[in-house]
Amino acid sequence: MSGGPTSPLLRAEAVVAGYVADLPIVHGVSLQVSPGEILVVLGPNGAGKSTLVKSLAGVVPKFGGRVMLGEADITAVPVHRLAAAGVGFVPQTANVFTSLTVEENLRIGGYLLRGGELAQRLDEAYARFPDLARLRRHAGHALSGGQRQMLAMGRALMTAPRLLLLDEPSAGLSPLMVSEVFKQVRQIADSGIAVLMVEQNVKAGLRIADRGLILVSGRAAHEGSAPALQSDPQVAELYLGRHAHAAAPAAKEQA
């Protein structure tokens, strides 16, 4: 878990976001994430978790509010500029190029880098994910679900982001692969990166997170430390109910 208190890196204030201007899905959500910390965003199906993370990643439009990364206002920074601004985003689906090799995917992630730096980041990615080093010449479609998720994270890490946004990294993975992927997420945070992760898998999510935010109908309904949320019977009953005792219903073995 993270060490002493640090000032937040990501500060989202009263974010309003959605797909159609008159029909916001996220209704004024504020949150903060510090370096070295994992904030997990939980909530029922359709609560707006993915919409929230996509709006922070610049993929879904924001209609109100402000997003700060350190001292920089990134509210209006378009998605293609966010990597250079220090934000890595791993979408839930279509997050690797399946016809390209592992190494080609990583090189694309590092497209902003110059030669020496690119080589160094590739080495770092292979050190972090030994499976990817072994499979560097294999095409994306030959990877298991878990390996693909590692590749998607490795790609996002190529530009050395200060903030990593993950949209349901456990989706479709077997419980064993979920713990492998989450172990990596924890290590990424422990290396000083701020991590915001959307999750359906409440139990596993709270186990690796420092803090949790529960979204209900596009609003922050509850926020607290992971241990406090885990042991709060009211939270479990009201918001986490059927998810608290099982993995996401849609999860299927893929590893």
Ligand SMILES: Nc1ncnc2c1ncn2[C@@H]1O[C@H](COP(=O)(O)OP(=O)(O)OP(=O)(O)O)[C@@H](O)[C@H]1O
């Ligand atoms: N591309 C889209 N265009 C229009 N509406 C969308 C789009 N994607 C999602 N929505 C709507 O936004 C609402 C919130 O969806 P979102 O995927 O953000 O919820 P979620 O909390 O991530 O749910 P889940 O856990 O099921 O993924 C839903 O009503 C959904 O139908």
